[in-house]
Amino acid sequence: MLVHINMAEQRFFSMNCLFLIFVCFLGLPNVIQSDSYREFSPKDIKEYDGSDPEKPIYMAVKGVVFDVSTGKDFYGKGAPYNALVGKDSSRAVAKMSLEPADLTSDVTGLTEKQLEELDTIFQSVYKAKYPIVGYMSWTVKENASHKEL
Numbered sequence: 001m002l003v004h005i006n007m008a009e010q011r012f013f014s015m016n017c018l019f020l021i022f023v024c025f026l027g028l029p030n031v032i033q034s035d036s037y038r039e040f041s042p043k044d045i046k047e048y049d050g051s052d053p054e055k056p057i058y059m060a061v062k063g064v065v066f067d068v069s070t071g072k073d074f075y076g077k078g079a080p081y082n083a084l085v086g087k088d089s090s091r092a093v094a095k096m097s098l099e100p101a102d103l104t105s106d107v108t109g110l111t112e113k114q115l116e117e118l119d120t121i122f123q124s125v126y127k128a129k130y131p132i133v134g135y136m137s138w139t140v141k142e143n144a145s146h147k148e149l
């Protein structure tokens with residue numbers, strides 16, 4: 001038996017098909033991926049400062065939280081760059097400084113050169129070497145999308 005459908009119904013079905021294709025192949029993986037990232041408050045990330053050997057070591061740069069556990073010799077307890085972890089250390093990275101006042105995400109007043117340096121290290125060290133586990137909560141509020149980070 002032949003079933004006749006009119007133009008409006010045809011359009012309705014093809015729109016639904018397009019929607020399903022979008023959700024299955026484009027939309028869903030993005031949703032799953034973004035759900036797997038965690039949002040960190042300064043207190044949350046502090047737990048991962050290398051003082052507990054059972055826990056991974058996390059460090060944030062430009063609001064992006066990286067698992068730097070494989071760099072334990074740099075960042076673990078007693079290691080030279082341990083002061084940088086368990087927090088967002090963008091300012092310290094930009095200035096190549098371990099001064100307590102620079103152990104912050106605040107990049108106010110830095111020179112163009114220091115900000116460029118921060119971007120370079122962000123890309124060539126952190127994004128290249130370490131997996132992203134989440135974002136600092138202030139980054140999530142400021143950016144509707146993480147794609148450019």
Ligand code: HEM
Pocket residue numbers: 071074081092093095096097098125129
């Ligand atoms: C005399 C001073 C310093 C020397 C000789 C030095 C030396 C080095 C060396 C040789 C590496 C590369 C190690 C490797 O890839 O195997 C390195 C990496 C690094 N250094 Fe320094 N450094 C100094 C000061 C600093 C300071 C003040 C900072 C402050 C932010 C800093 C932050 C870093 C970071 C973030 C890395 C990358 C670690 C990684 O790959 O995860 N360094 N340093």
